[in-house]
Amino acid sequence: QVQLVQSGAEVKKPGASVKVSCKASGYAFTSSGINWVRQAPGQGLEWVGWISPYNGDRDYAQKFQDRVTLTTDTSATTAYMELRSLRSDDTAVYYCARGRQDFHYWGQGTLVTVSS
């Protein structure tokens, strides 16, 4: 069965960077893109960006374009999201989700806390 397993919770100081991983299994990794979505405490879902493991194509939400980098390691069937220059309002649960346009499978989420 399709599974997306994310790395564990992180605590970072303002100005630091965080890198979250998403290990995919149960399907051909390069056959489907990976989206990243975040959810601040008590808030709704916010799209961060998308990457194609097949050819490396990327789309980024304009809000994050300058601070986020999405990558994949096809040999490890793993996708990564790096967010730089962290601020307190980046505190959120970050999810990976399989798909290009609509998100068929979701990871369990990774809590990133930004606090001094």
Added chain:
Amino acid sequence: QLVLTQSPSASASLGASVKLTCTLSSAQSSYAIAWHQQQPEKGPRYLMKLNSDGSHTKGDGIPDRFSGSSSGAERYLTISSLQSEDEADYYCQTWDTGIRVFGGGTKLTVL
């Protein structure tokens, strides 16, 4: 501007049916959307892709109680025979070239 509008809350009784609405802007009335469910303290789960003609494709294991329909710029999620575990936040989501967008979500309370 790609915008999805959802009512913040809805409620219905156990065993009844409820219809949630997601509204696209008129310029995007032909767009497909997806519906996602997020139960309390859990991650989101994909329910279905819903096209402008009302045809829909559900995700793995989604019960027949969940169905979708469309009318103009409105997209609907109908849940019949409501169960306690249907109490959740429901998000619609759409896309265009280079962008994906979520609605603000509807919190469904099962009475």
